[in-house]
Amino acid sequence: MYEQLYPCDHCGGRPTVGRSQRVAAQLGDDGFDYGGFGRDLGPPEIGDTMPRPPGAPQTERIVNIHCDECGMATPWHPVGDDMDRALDHVGLIWNRRLNRPATQTADIQNLVEKELGAPDVQFVLDLLARTEDEWTTRGPLFAMLARRLVDATVVAADCWPIEPVLKDAARYRKLAHHAQSVDIDGERYIQFPEVYNPNRDPYVMYEAEAAAAVDGLPDRKRW
């Protein structure tokens, strides 16, 4: 189902599964309390999957689909005992909210949406390259295939190259470790360090240069 989710209509970001929990008991029920694990906890937070202490009100698992860039999200949906069904439910809501033509059952578009994924780029390009006639009837179909491939690529892109993501994450943590909280005009700011850049090279990509400079900082304390 993951590849069938459309990229965020608002910012083009990647739809992501959010997991959380909420108190199952309602206001007035025996299991409800007003303490830190009850009403005072506030709305569910993405990623809150820590089991509650035995004495606290018991919770139910919930999921949503949200954009990992802008945070646009579907409502939370209880998992019950079938995670796949819950994900299908929120996945449908996510796709329905975006401005795409509605897919009809048994439609060829439905087939394209379900069966075509990012690895099929070569196949579709080959199909396109070998087409010689009937452009007026095949054109819209190719547009549909291309749209699906772009959607699937955006959704799947960040999943594969894990190494650069981890490296960048390590660089950010290093920067955060060297950052300071400062007071400027009575407001609190996080001040990142000035990073010495010995290898100023106009032919190197800016990102690579910044990454190399951060790598030159002393390692953060691991304790």
Ligand SMILES: [Zn+2]
């Ligand atoms: Zn977004």
